[in-house]
Amino acid sequence: MQKVRKAIIPAAGLGTRMLPATKSVPKELLTIVDRPVLDYIVEEAFASGIEHVIIVTGRMKGAIEDHFDHAFELDVCLRNAGKHPLADRIAQNTPGAGTISFVRQQQARGLGHAVWTARHIVGDEPFAVLLPDMLMISEEPCLKSMVALYERHGGNVIAVEQCAPEDAHKFGIVSLEPAAGGPLVTGLVEKPAPGTAPSNLFISGRYILQPETFELLERQAPGAGGEIQLTDAMIALMGDQEIRPFEFGGRTFDCGTPAGFVNANLRMAMARADLEPQIGIEIESLSATQRAVA
Numbered sequence: 042m043q044k045v046r047k048a049i050i051p052a053a054g055l056g057t058r059m060l061p062a063t064k065s066v067p068k069e070l071l072t073i074v075d076r077p078v079l080d081y082i083v084e085e086a087f088a089s090g091i092e093h094v095i096i097v098t099g100r101m102k103g104a105i106e107d108h109f110d111h112a113f114e115l116d117v118c119l120r121n122a123g124k125h126p127l128a129d130r131i132a133q134n135t136p137g138a139g140t141i142s143f144v145r146q147q148q149a150r151g152l153g154h155a156v157w158t159a160r161h162i163v164g165d166e167p168f169a170v171l172l173p174d175m176l177m178i179s180e181e182p183c184l185k186s187m188v189a190l191y192e193r194h195g196g197n198v199i200a201v202e203q204c205a206p207e208d209a210h211k212f213g214i215v216s217l218e219p220a221a222g223g224p225l226v227t228g229l230v231e232k233p234a235p236g237t238a239p240s241n242l243f244i245s246g247r248y249i250l251q252p253e254t255f256e257l258l259e260r261q262a263p264g265a266g267g268e269i270q271l272t273d274a275m276i277a278l279m280g281d282q283e284i285r286p287f288e289f290g291g292r293t294f295d296c297g298t299p300a301g302f303v304n305a306n307l308r309m310a311m312a313r314a315d316l317e318p319q320i321g322i323e324i325e326s327l328s329a330t331q332r333a334v335a
Contacts, residue, residue: 042195045188045249046093047162048086048169051155052079053099053146058297067102068297069173074309074316077108078296080134082173083141089184091169094141095159099149106143111135151268157258165252167191170271175246176305179291183247187287191249194222196283197275200247202293210235212243213272215286226284229272231264242286245293250275251282 056068063071069079079096086094098105112131119128142162146155156170169184177183177200187198201215216228216239228239248271257274264270275284294308295301310320 042192043166044090045167045169045191046091047095047166048091048093048171048184049095049097049156049159049163050079050082050086050171050173051097051146051152052102052105052173053097053149053155054297055149056297059299059302065101067098067105069102070104070108071296071302073176073296073302073305074313076134078176078305079105079108079173081176082171083109083136084134085177085182085184086169086171087136087140088182089169089188091184092140093162094136095162096141096143097146097155097158098143099146109136109141149268150263151270153258153261153269153271153274156271157255157269160255163252163255167249167251170248170250172246174295174297174301176294176296177245177247177289177291178294178308179289183287183289183291184249186289187247187249190285190287194283194285196285197251197278198249198285198287199226199275200245200289201242201286202245202289204241204243206238206241207235209233209238209241209243214238214240215242215244216240217242217286220283224286226279226286229276229279231270231272242288244272245289247287247289251278253282254278 052067052069054068056063059068059071070077073081083094096105116128116132144158144162146158171184183200187200191198204212210232213229213231214233215226217224218227230239254274257277258269261269261274264273278284294305296305307320310316
């Protein structure tokens with residue numbers, strides 16, 4: 042069994058759900074408190090044992106590469122101003138040389154196509170995929186738990202979460218069957234018609250996949266929306282390989298939506314001792330105003 046050493050983060054999307062903010066700023070660099078959301082995703086990858094992160098970008102997203110580069114001038118300015126703790130924190134959060142790479146998705150052809158563009162860097166070994174706008178919070182990183190499941194059984198692993206049955210038509214839904222060592226995924230349905238979903242478990246933005254996925258994506262016809270869908274490749278993969286679900290029990294914020302973005306900011310701000318008193322006062326003030334109006 043090969044170790045999962047590499048992770049792909051597809052970050053070439055236009056971020057249309059967050060316009061106009063994303064007209065000039067990549068959605069992945071919108072900040073959760075004082076760190077870009079992509080920072081948290083990269084941190085999860087490295088905390089899960091990943092050795093090399095591949096970020097798939099697109100046009101107008103050069104700022105992502107700059108963000109993960111060593112900013113020599115900034116470091117000098119901060120240290121000259123005596124702000125050594127801040128300079129040290131930025132330096133510690135900068136990935137080491139050779140641990141992060143960038144490739145371009147030159148056409149907007151879907152998630153599957155974005156993953157496929159990283160094939161030459163990944164090579165013939167299993168890899169992880171982390172969606173950059175899904176911030177997943179738990180005591181142990183979601184991907185780390187998935188890697189542990191992979192190391193017990195091999196094959197492929199996808200993170201799933203429960204949704205309300207009436208909301209199942211909004212997501213990619215999995216069907217499961219019992220098996221030795223835990224349930225296996227037997228079907229994937231993208232946004233099933235209301236009332237037809239095989240379960241209330243949806244795919245929530247983390248994957249561990251075998252390299253044969255690239256071959257399937259290579260010859261795959263466009264699917265929903267005229268795009269190359271990763272879900273379609275996984276359906277084909279099930280014909281030869283096992284896919285196991287990992288049911289994530291933490292909290293997930295879809296930072297690609299205004300509501301998810303604001304909620305993530307509140308959650309992460311309230312978790313910080315330096316911010317919680319001020320944010321708590323504002324939340325209480327808003328709550329009091331809402332009660333008075335009601």
